Amino acid sequence: MSGAGHMLRRQFVMEWKLYSRDRAAMFWTFFFPVLMLLAFGVIFRSGSGPALTLVVVTAPDGGSVDSGLEAALEHGPLKLLKLSAADAEARWRKGETAAQLDFPSGAPRLRMNSYLAAQGGAAVQIVQQVHLIAEAKSRGIEPSLIPIVMESPGHTRSTNYAAFLLPGLLGLNLLTMGLFSVGMVTVSYREKGKFRRLAVTPLPKLAFLGGQVLHRLTIVVIQSTLLLLVGWLFFGIVNQGSYASFAVVVFLGTACFMAIGFALSSFAQTTEAYAAISNLCFFPMMLLSGVYFTLDSAPRWLQTAVVALPLSPYVKTLRAVFNDGAGLGEHRLGLLLVALWTMAAFSFAVKRFRWS
Amino acid sequence: MAELALRVRSLRKRYPKVLAVDDVDLDVWRGEVFGLLGPNGAGKTTTLEIVEGLTPADGGEVQVLGLDFRQHGREIRSRFGVQLQSTSLYNKITPREALDLYGSYYPKRRPTSELLDLIQLADKADAYHVTLSGGQQQRLAIGLALVNDPELVFLDEPTTGLDPQARRSLWEVVRRMKAEGRTVILTTHYMEEAEALCDRLAIMDHGRILTVGTPLGLIQELKIPSVVELAFDGAAPEAAAFARRLGQPVEVRGGLWEIPSQDPKTLLPQLLDAAEAESVPFQQIHMRRATLEDVFLHRTGRSLRE
Numbered sequence: 220m221s222g223a224g225h226m227l228r229r230q231f232v233m234e235w236k237l238y239s240r241d242r243a244a245m246f247w248t249f250f251f252p253v254l255m256l257l258a259f260g261v262i263f264r265s266g267s268g269p270a271l272t273l274v275v276v277t278a279p280d281g282g283s284v285d286s287g288l289e290a291a292l293e294h295g296p297l298k299l300l301k302l303s304a305a306d307a308e309a310r311w312r313k314g315e316t317a318a319q320l321d322f323p324s325g326a327p328r329l330r331m332n333s334y335l336a337a338q339g340g341a342a343v344q345i346v347q348q349v350h351l352i353a354e355a356k357s358r359g360i361e362p363s364l365i366p367i368v369m370e371s372p373g374h375t376r377s378t379n380y381a382a383f384l385l386p387g388l389l390g391l392n393l394l395t396m397g398l399f400s401v402g403m404v405t406v407s408y409r410e411k412g413k414f415r416r417l418a419v420t421p422l423p424k425l426a427f428l429g430g431q432v433l434h435r436l437t438i439v440v441i442q443s444t445l446l447l448l449v450g451w452l453f454f455g456i457v458n459q460g461s462y463a464s465f466a467v468v469v470f471l472g473t474a475c476f477m478a479i480g481f482a483l484s485s486f487a488q489t490t491e492a493y494a495a496i497s498n499l500c501f502f503p504m505m506l507l508s509g510v511y512f513t514l515d516s517a518p519r520w521l522q523t524a525v526v527a528l529p530l531s532p533y534v535k536t537l538r539a540v541f542n543d544g545a546g547l548g549e550h551r552l553g554l555l556l557v558a559l560w561t562m563a564a565f566s567f568a569v570k571r572f573r574w575s
Numbered sequence: 576m577a578e579l580a581l582r583v584r585s586l587r588k589r590y591p592k593v594l595a596v597d598d599v600d601l602d603v604w605r606g607e608v609f610g611l612l613g614p615n616g617a618g619k620t621t622t623l624e625i626v627e628g629l630t631p632a633d634g635g636e637v638q639v640l641g642l643d644f645r646q647h648g649r650e651i652r653s654r655f656g657v658q659l660q661s662t663s664l665y666n667k668i669t670p671r672e673a674l675d676l677y678g679s680y681y682p683k684r685r686p687t688s689e690l691l692d693l694i695q696l697a698d699k700a701d702a703y704h705v706t707l708s709g710g711q712q713q714r715l716a717i718g719l720a721l722v723n724d725p726e727l728v729f730l731d732e733p734t735t736g737l738d739p740q741a742r743r744s745l746w747e748v749v750r751r752m753k754a755e756g757r758t759v760i761l762t763t764h765y766m767e768e769a770e771a772l773c774d775r776l777a778i779m780d781h782g783r784i785l786t787v788g789t790p791l792g793l794i795q796e797l798k799i800p801s802v803v804e805l806a807f808d809g810a811a812p813e814a815a816a817f818a819r820r821l822g823q824p825v826e827v828r829g830g831l832w833e834i835p836s837q838d839p840k841t842l843l844p845q846l847l848d849a850a851e852a853e854s855v856p857f858q859q860i861h862m863r864r865a866t867l868e869d870v871f872l873h874r875t876g877r878s879l880r881e
Contacts, residue, residue, distance in 0.1 A: 222682070229679045233672070240667040411663035416719075419627050419657040421649045422680040574629075 230430025260381030387510035397476025459544035485571035586635035610773035656725035710741030
């Protein structure tokens with residue numbers, strides 16, 4: 220028995236030794252998630268997206284046509300870009316302008332670019348609002364705005380985007396590790412005959428696979444620790460739940476996505492074929508599982524469909540535990556789904572697994 | 576010598592499109608170097624893979640070192656050593672690390688430094704695998720097959736793709752194995768390799784064993800001690816008229832006519848007369864003793880390296 224334990228340790232140490240010689244892979248594994256967190260966390264720090272731009276056409280002398288409206292807009296959230304009629308027209312023709320305020324016959328007019336409808340629409344609404352308030356004031360009415368209260372329901376302390384993003388990135392890491400690091404490596408070992416060479420030695424298969432799994436597990440632990448550390452240092456994000464629950468969820472995810480990687484690897488004979496298969500699984504999950512944004516505005520059927528993929532319930536559960544301090548019991552359904560995926564993928568992988 | 580290292584009876588393996596191994600019987604004695612000779616696709620590798628426990632057979636019996644894989648897989652694996660046709664190691668593992676790692680899989684192991692000397696890689700012991708030449712990688716693969724001090728060693732086309740010098744240095748390693756008392760079973764499609772290394776060999780084609788014997792015995796069985804070759808500039812012409820006049824079969828192969836003969840001394844003048852009469856435009860004439868290549872040709876009607 221100590222023989223198998225010794226082999227397992229040997230295998231594990233060797234995996235790390237060889238892995239540490241692949242500097243590029245190591246760098247990207249450990250620092251890519253951290254870079255993503257830093258980049259997106261900083262870009263969306265204020266909570267709102269980047270400022271909207273409104274092109275305002277000036278009078279021929281360079282002054283404003285409607286100084287009252289313009290002054291009111293200056294105080295608003297829009298970034299004003301004042302251009303002469305000719306410059307504004309040139310920019311409009313190039314299709315770079317989302318919304319433009321001009322005065323073709325003296326009276327104000329809003330032009331909106333249907334191609335950039337999201338930004339244009341928001342800018343236009345703000346101009347309308349400012350205009351209506353100015354109009355009301357000019358008729359002697361002092362309009363009152365409905366007060367806005369900023370709250371973060373269900374979230375006790377973690378309210379910024381970085382806090383939303385961090386559990387998503389953790390989940391995404393696990394998916395990447397399972398699909399690419401485990402699945403791809405399995406296919407390439409099989410393709411290149413490494414498994415066959417091992418199969419003619421008395422090394423128990425479990426010692427070899429165990430060494431691999433342990434190696435990936437330690438990578439996950441290091442990755443998660445790094446992410447948590449950066450989140451805490453740069454954005455003040457801390458785990459709101461118990462670390463025990465957090466660890467349970469992370470380990471469940473590791474098991475789930477590793478099993479999926481092993482299962483997928485049985486569909487491909489070559490690394491090229493596997494690359495296609497894994498991308499087919501990776502991109503829908505990455506884009507549709509609420510890693511970077513919630514899918515609240517997506518069509519109903521899509522939201523329902525996505526829940527069936529393991530990453531979506533997983534990220535939701537991880538986020539609830541990490542950001543809201545939820546207990547595991549509150550997310551039984553999500554955990555159950557992930558556990559079901561794990562068991563299905565695992566039994567499938569065991570059944571289909573081939574050394575050659 | 577009385578004991579069998581390998582005993583195979585009625586072995587069969589069918590792949591969807593081909594009957595890879597067709598009723599194969601083999602006996603390999605302890606301490607001998609045994610060769611499986613045959614062209615690509617003859618079933619040598621499949622036979623070896625079954626015997627190594629990598630591929631399940633469809634039928635038949637296999638005993639390795641007197642043991643059966645179904646009951647004694649672990650024990651067989653710890654007592655034999657295998658070099659597969661394509662062993663890829665990690666790119667950035669060194670020969671020393673690889674030998675240490677594979678050695679750790681076995682209860683009994685040879686010291687790494689001794690193995691490094693044996694496969695002549697002591698000066699490359701700490702170089703990454705990717706930086707080794709083809710011959711060095713192949714020697715490492717063979718070193719890995721010896722980490723457990725095996726009683727039986729399988730070598731699958733150990734010298735394919737190597738230059739003549741690297742091939743000869745590998746032959747040396749195989750001869751050392753025999754000197755150390757190991758049984759070696761190797762496949763090859765080089766007849767000169769089979770002649771140089773093997774005590775006995777089996778010639779295989781289309782999944783069947785055609786004949787088994789010592790290299791010399793197989794050649795003598797042909798009863799044609801010599802072959803006379805006529806070489807031409809470019810392709811050899813039609814030989815039918817010449818063969819009729821000579822009263823002997825003539826094989827046309829590449830740029831050569833080959834005339835097997837039991838008595839070259841009397842053949843030669845007749846042959847020159849016939850060549851004169853038919854005005855055969857040959858450039859050179861060679862006489863050589865028969866080889867395993869001729870044995871194969873005789874048994875199958877085809878050349879080994881087609």
